[in-house]
Amino acid sequence: MNIQKPLKTYLWVWGLWLLGFYAVWLWLVLGMGYWSEAKAHWPIALAMALGSYVAGSTPMGGGTVGFPVLVLWFDMPATLGRDFSFAVQSIGMTSASIFILARRVPLAWSILKGSALGILIGTPIGIFFIAPFISDLWIKVVFAVVWASFGILHLYRINEIAGHTGMTEFNEGWDFRLGIILGVLAGATIVSVTGVGIDMVVYAALVLLCRADLKIAIPTSVVIMAIASVYGVAIKSVTTGMQPGVFENWLAAAPVVALGAPLGVFIVGLIGRKPTLLFVAVLCVGQFIWTCVNEYEYLQLTGLALALLGVGIMLWLFEKLRRWGAVLAGDVVLPDHVDSLGYSKVDPH
Template sequence: MKVDMSAGQPQQAAATNSRKWLYPTLLAIVYTFWFSYMFIANRWELFQEYWPVSLTMTIGSFVAGATAEGGAAVAFPVFTKVLQIPSTDARTFGLMIQAVGMTMAGVMIYAQRVRTLPRVIGWVSLGGIFGQLIGTYLFTIPNPYPKILFTFVATAFGVAMVISRWLIHWEPRSELPNWDNRYRALFLLCGVLGGSFAAQTGSGIDMLTFIVLTLAFGINEKISTPTTVVIMGLNSVVGFFLHGVVSQDIGIAWNYWLVAVPIVILGAPFGAYVASKVNRDGIIKFLLFLIGLELVTTLWLIPFNNLTQIVITATAVAICGALFWLMLNYRKNNVPMGDV
């Protein structure tokens, strides 16, 4: 009996075509609403007043789409250290702008059929909802600790990448084997912890997930990066909703958002596209440069002359070191060398 293999081809072609037009269609919709609002409200003067925000997000949006750090990884340190914007406003802006930019990057990832880990995305995002609620309403970090903790989490992220790429000589994996309730619990916890941190600084759930995927499981950065981009985009939507609809405390961040939206809906998807084409070492080296710059500026601009600051920072570093050891030990005992 001969089977007609061409029967499903029209459906496959239609699906491919719909993916192709998904991003341009959403881009046109967002630009239409943005232009309409700017013309009706006559808010063009915002660009003259807040042009540093637009300039920052030109770089930040590319980083958001191309790496596992998120746009807030650029916006938060620049806003708080250079522009002297309060941490709360920088955090809120980061969530708002990522809700648009990184979501659009996620659409580009989907349209380009870039490999991701859907189950990881689902369970981390579920935990991230609870994390955003905890970090927004139950447990908040006072200044200047968000700046300090953000720097050292980013630094831990950089250390994790160095260890994963150059100190552990295993071939990267493309999948998590034997998915079961242990994985569900682990990535749900990642979401809760990462979402709580993202609620303070605008970023973090993506970095934590990336660290676990690469250090504990040896997942290829070319797969873990787009996975975390989608996660951060979804978590940012949750944060945007909490601040914009529930708390209604966006304030001045709305003006920052208006001058950045037309940039990030192009920059973040472009970053995602570039990341899918370049080799993994290129992504890692670019990230390490940004993280090194973040660490240097924090040590330079924020004096550690308070005993409490020193103790909290040392504790955070110790916890990161312990987590690294646990993940590396798990990988050593559970990930066969050369397993791809």
Template sequence: MSDSSKRVFKIFGLPVIAVYIIWFSYMFISENWHVFTEYFYMTITMMFGSFVAGASSEGGGAVAFPVMTLLFDIHPKEARDFSLAIQSIGMTAASLWIIARKVKVNKEYLKFGLVGGTLGIILGTYFVAPYTAPAYAKMLFVSFWLSFGITLYIVNRNTKRFVREELPDLSTYQQFELLFIALVGGVLSAILGNGVDICTFAFITMKYNLSEKIATPTSVMLMAANAVVGFLLHQFVLQDIQPVVYNYWMVSIPVVMLGAPFGAYMISNAQRMHIVNFLCGIIVIQFIGAMLIIRPTGPLLYFSLASFLLGVVLFFLLTRSARAEQAVLEE
């Protein structure tokens, strides 16, 4: 066995095997196999969701939350708690694979994202999530990120777009700016089950033109840590996770342990534009599904439109800043 293979087995293989042994032992002792019959649809959902978790900045919750709330009519709180629980397993596995394979990430982005995201999910859990109406949470999620998907696609149609492999030296103000964006993303994670990954990813790629190929695995590691914090908070501090969420969790663990790392493997070997197109496609599908199922009218429709327009303005300002920097570099 080569040194590289030994590293992968030690950092990634052993923890994955350990989780499978613990999961199988629990299922065998508790004779809980019947949950697969009742909740098989979650296993199927997370086959795709775990791949997305490892392969994009959206996270597994980006699939789990809308599918559970929109298609299966599961309460947003249960969907949120499940998203955090399953991402704490799947995206952690993907993160271990990224570390084991030495996939390039941006440490500065990760550092400030971890601090801001942790603070955000704690504050959001206590002071924001309990007061957020479910339907508005759903439409905020899909409407705001639709604006990002459209902006990302348009920006990347410019074949001369400047893309950097490293972040520039950030000033103190820029560091606090990134910290604040991560904090906002952490609040969204507290409401929706994910958010710090796509929030910071959008900011970093739009404002600083960091390559999506580097920003994606960094955001995967960031969301893994955010999910662990959120899950532990609900599990041991608030102790408010509903029993059915554990059933969703049990039927999904065996697929996400390999699905998320497989997504990370595929995206590490993909071209940058493949990552962009994949992410944009996910965002558009989410939005269309929400519109067809929720069919927002009245105040909810106006709120959705406002969320979309707010995103357009914010992302336009970020890309404008990036274009100004590119013009300076070309002079």
């Protein structure tokens, strides 16, 4: 009987990363005298204890908690929430990614490489030419709409999503091109506006179109968000600069997320991903309701209707993606006159 040996892991690499990070953090708070700032912002550190677990165990980055805590709870500007999402995930998601790679967790490499390239193109376009024209109110609404749609998707499709095993194998070149498209579109829109989102876009493509196992889809989403976050911080640091208050909140939260996100990766392997996904799905829907109630004075009926329409459009796109995946996998046989997206090939004229 041929018994496959477990892959060799390199957790010492992750250990070196942690030593290096905490050495720099201690130098900042003790050597540079920033301890009082870090201590004063302890509430965000407490909130990111949950946020970092979410970041490592689900396709929703740490900004899923960090953004609404700063913006909805502490009533900070949405631009601060966006830049903080970039900053805190550049540590938490990077730490989780190194942990994932050190453990040699399987990833969807073709889509990951393509989306990383797409992010390099799309993110600066969004930061310079789209995000500056989005008001604080609509940054909140965009965040609320995207996260609510993912929450609702998981509430009614969780059994199907959690039931996937392996991954539908398409052509590697096709996967790579798909990743580029996802990276450019998400980087220019969701990521540049809210500081998060490419992880959930790639995850949606993997579980709905490629029918990927959550053990593949979620780690892949974590790694791509780490890349996007570090890139976002780099762009903003050398151009427009980060929003005031980001550094102080980052000082408080960074030492928590450096361990919390990898811990989420580890713990979810023991308890399963379904309970965590359901819990986060409820949070996602809850923050949408909170945003609509708190901002109703400015949204009014028109804005509320647009927000609900946005959720509906997102869910419609998810279902289109799911149907396309079923067709490509051969589970749905379409008539000869209908293409893989469900549209008629016959010219109506």
